Every structure is written in C-alpha cells, then in structure tokens.
Amino acid sequence: MNIVENFDLFAPRLINKKELLSGGHRACSGCGEVLAVRLMCKALGENTVIASATGCMEIVTSMYPTTAWEVPWIHVAFENAAAVASGVEAGLKALRRKGKIADCDIKVVGMAGDGGTMDIGMQALSGAMERGHDMLFVCFDNEAYMNTGIQRSSGTPMGASTTTAPAGKVSMGQKTWKKNMAEIMVAHNVPYVATACPSYPLDFIRKVEKAKKVKGPSYIHCFSVCPTGWRCPSDQTISLGRLAVETGIFPLYEVENGKYKLSAEMPKKLRPIKEYYKSQGRYRHLGEDEIKMIQDRVNKEYKKLLNKVQCLEAWS
Amino acid sequence: MTKKSGPAGWQEITTGCVVLRSGSASEYHTGTWRSQRPVWNDQKCIKCGICYIFCPEGCVSQTEDGYFKANLDYCKGCGICAHECWPRAIAMVEEG
Numbered sequence: 001m002n003i004v005e006n007f008d009l010f011a012p013r014l015i016n017k018k019e020l021l022s023g024g025h026r027a028c029s030g031c032g033e034v035l036a037v038r039l040m041c042k043a044l045g046e047n048t049v050i051a052s053a054t055g056c057m058e059i060v061t062s063m064y065p066t067t068a069w070e071v072p073w074i075h076v077a078f079e080n081a082a083a084v085a086s087g088v089e090a091g092l093k094a095l096r097r098k099g100k101i102a103d104c105d106i107k108v109v110g111m112a113g114d115g116g117t118m119d120i121g122m123q124a125l126s127g128a129m130e131r132g133h134d135m136l137f138v139c140f141d142n143e144a145y146m147n148t149g150i151q152r153s154s155g156t157p158m159g160a161s162t163t164t165a166p167a168g169k170v171s172m173g174q175k176t177w178k179k180n181m182a183e184i185m186v187a188h189n190v191p192y193v194a195t196a197c198p199s200y201p202l203d204f205i206r207k208v209e210k211a212k213k214v215k216g217p218s219y220i221h222c223f224s225v226c227p228t229g230w231r232c233p234s235d236q237t238i239s240l241g242r243l244a245v246e247t248g249i250f251p252l253y254e255v256e257n258g259k260y261k262l263s264a265e266m267p268k269k270l271r272p273i274k275e276y277y278k279s280q281g282r283y284r285h286l287g288e289d290e291i292k293m294i295q296d297r298v299n300k301e302y303k304k305l306l307n308k309v310q311c312l313e314a315w316s
Numbered sequence: 317m318t319k320k321s322g323p324a325g326w327q328e329i330t331t332g333c334v335v336l337r338s339g340s341a342s343e344y345h346t347g348t349w350r351s352q353r354p355v356w357n358d359q360k361c362i363k364c365g366i367c368y369i370f371c372p373e374g375c376v377s378q379t380e381d382g383y384f385k386a387n388l389d390y391c392k393g394c395g396i397c398a399h400e401c402w403p404r405a406i407a408m409v410e411e412g
Contacts, residue, residue, distance in 0.1 A: 019374045022339035023390035024346055027372060030394035035372040061341065064333060065322055068341035201369050227394075235395030235408075238370055 015205060016042040025068040027060040030234025032225035032241060033140045034060065036198040037111070040138060040222075043208035046071060049088050050109045053081035053116035056147040057140065078112075078120040082128035082137055085110030089133045107136060107212050114141040114155030118179050129188040129217045136211045136218045139181060142226035150229045154179040157249070158294055160282045162229075167285040177297065185219040186255050192218035194254035199225075199241030200265050207254060223250045231281025243276040248302040253309070260309045273298055342390070346373070350393035352408040358383045360405035367397035367406060 020041035027034040037057055041048070049072045052058050058075050061068040076084045089108040095101045110128070112121050117139035125137060144162050145151040152165040157178045161167035165174045185193045192214045196204040204222070211218040225241050227234040244250040248270040252263035273295050277283040286294075323329050330336065354367075367384050368376045375390040376397060386397070398406040 015369065021374065022342040023373050023375050023387065024342040024344045025373075026341075026344075026346065029349065029372075029392035030396055031372050035370065038372065038374050039369075062335070063341065063344070065335060066337070066340040066343060067335040068339065070338045233395075235399040237372075237394070237396055238400050 015202070016045065018042070018046075020044075020046065020048075020070045021061065022068045022070060024066075025061045026063060027056070028226075028228045028234070030227045030237045031056075031060075032198055032227075032237045033057060033113075033142055035237070036140055036204070036222050036224045037061075039198055039201055039204055040109075040111075040208050041071065043205040044071075044107060044109065044212060047104060047106045048072075048109055049085075049092070049106060050074070050111060051076055051081050051085040051088060053110075053112035053121055054078045054147075055113035055116050055140075056142070057111065057113070059147055078116050080124050081110045081112045081116055081121050082125040082135075085135050085137070086128040086131060086133040089135050108134070110135060110137040112137075112139060113145075113147070114139060114143060114181075115145045115153045117141075118154045118181050126184075126188065129185065129190050129219065132216055134215055134217070136208075136214075136220065138208075138220045138222055140222050140224045141181070142224050142229060143178070144226075144229050146226050146229040155181070158297070159286050159290055161285060162282070172286065172290055173282070180301075182219070182221045182253075182255075185221075186258070188217075189258065190217045190219060191215075191257055192254070193221075194219075195221045195223070195250065195252055197223040197241045197245055197250065197252060199238045199245065200252065200263075203252065203263055203265055210254075229282070231284075232279055236279060240276070240279065243271070243279075247271045247273045247276045248298050249273060249276060251302060251305055253305065258312065260305070260312050262306075262309050270299075270302065345389045346392050347387075347389045350388075350391055351411055352393040352395060353388060353391065353411055354386050354393070354395075354397050354406050355409050356384060357405045357407065360403045362403050362405075364403075366400055366402070370396050370400050372396065 021038045051074050085108050141155050144156050150163045152162040156174045159173050161173040167173040182195050192211050194207040196207045198204055225237045246267050252265055254261050361383055363382045373390045375387040376384050395408050398408045
C-alpha cells in the first residue's frame, strides 16, 4: 500500500461526484444494499451495462413507468443474471467487431442478491465464470430473501431467525452454516475475487475499480446490512457492517490470481461476536452456549483464512 | 404524496416495457416517508464528507461554502448521517 492510497482513506470527497442511481428509489430507509449499489455505480462510471436479477434492487429501482438508473440496465429472472450479462458481453464484442458501435471499453456487470447468487443463480454464474467472459459479478449479500419477506437462503448464518426458519421452543432459527460463496468463486480460478462492505466505502470503491480493470471474469461479494430483515434500527446500518468485519464474521480479503491478501481494514485482534449479535433482533433468542458455538466456528474460519494468506504467499 | 403517472392505455406501453427516461424515479419524492429530519450544525462541521458518502439516497450535497445539506425531497430520515458523523454535527429532529 503506497502513501497515496493511505491518504485516500481519509478523503471521501475525492470520489466520483456523479450519481448514477437517482434519488426517489423505493428502498427502505437505512438500506445498506442500495448504498452499496450507489457506491458501485460511482466506481464503475457511465460506460457500464448492468444485468440485475430479481430481488430488492430490482423492485426498488424500477417502479414502472420510472427507473432510478442512469446507466443501461436490464432486469432478468432470478436464475440467469450471469447468463444474460455474459450474453450482453458477447453481443457488445460482436457489435464492436462489425463496427456498429465505437471501439470503447464497456464493462458488463451482473448483480444479484444472496438468493440470486448462492441458491438460484448459482449454475448460471458458475458457467459464466468458467467461460471466462469479461464481466464483473457482484453479489449483494443481506443474508436472506428480504424482498419477499425474510425467508432463509443458503446465505443465512447459523442461529438467525427468519420467517421460514423461525426461532422458538424447538428451534434456534437457521440450523445450517452460511455458504462461503467467495471460496466457491476462488475455486473457479477467476482472476479477481474480493469481499467488500459499504461500511468501508473507499475500500469497496477501490475493489470495484480493480475488478473493472481486470480483463476477464471477476467476482465481488458485498456484505450489505438490511435493517428491516435483521431487526435493527436504521441508523446502525454502517456500524453493524463495521462490527461484522471487526468480529471476523465477514472478513475483508481479495484473491488475485489465486493469491490471498487480507485488506488493510482488518483489525489485528478480533472483537467478540456478542457485540455484533446483541443489537440485532434476529439473534435475540440465542443463549450463551449457542453464541459460544458460533464464536468457535468464526475463530476457526478466520484462522483458516489467515493460513491461506500466509501459505499462498509462496505463489507470488 | 406525489401522484404516480402510468401509461394512459396499452398503446402507450413500449415493447418489453422499456423505460426510456433515465433517472425518472426522481419524480417520486420519498421525503414524504420521513419522520425525522437531519439538521447540520455548521460550527461543528469539519467538511469531511462522511454524511455524503454514507447517504443511501445520495441526497446529501455540498454547498458552495463547503458545508453539507440534505435534499429533503428525497431524505427518508434513516439517521445514518447523524450516527456516523464523528464531530456530531448532525442532529435528528422530529418532523411536524
């Protein structure tokens, strides 16, 4: 990290001023996902085509007959956001070859929520990554199907109460561990994979800019807080995202050509996950034993990641 | 409440329901949802821009003298700016 980048961390006003997602979209107040989309658009700039799967971001930004987007945007079904994005990329390539459009660099972006990425859109995404299209796929992970009313997805973490995995006398809510989507993408051997969180806006923008420059498939897993579904006050959106990173529940890292690198934002010593859990209504029912069980798992996962960072340095 | 205008008849609907006016969602003013409004104290403001960067609506903008203000047509009153402002220059005030 050079001095200029370090300076960048303290100068939020240096980012692109142009808003490519207009006001008047219908996201809930305090939505972390729409903030992430706004920052992503700032980083991508105007020469972008976005293919968006069904989900919160499709509903809130495109209330017919209006749209909040100022870049070309297409809504597609849950399962084929990555397939459509790869088709758009191939189509642009063909038009450029035939001289129908100017020879300029246009980035194609697929975006989906955690359901559209981890559950339903998984095979289309896997295929697009394997074919090596020049595209970026961004997953906005708010850890359940928030748009339809907080149903569990494979991104829902252990112990969270959702409407289809409710906590009660016999159940502690979600009974399975969260799927590690970023690792699945690393296994596809794509040039760039990163995890990001809009609570660290400059880190997030830098990662999107980096992914934009990559010639080939890239994937960004973005952690976005949902005050409605997580049962927390709307003003805590940013601080909860920060806590998720500081407790190690959602570590920020990037993988460039198989080489792991921990982001500068990660603290040297992790905070206990209890601090993150106590302010959210979806974890209110958890007892000490359950939190301890989850804490053990978080520690193990983080240790595994640190091991990868250390041993894979040999790749460089 | 702003009135939502739709196509008058089926003849006006574009093929594939394509919307040709970009950014037209701004015709709808989400400010009517708000129960609290942010108020800036310019004496405490250090012009860091953290309220601008963290606003999910993108409704916070910088004035010519460098201070920040929210466009209350779109501000939903989530309180993120007041919570994140570390010189505590923003206060949330009840509407009405």
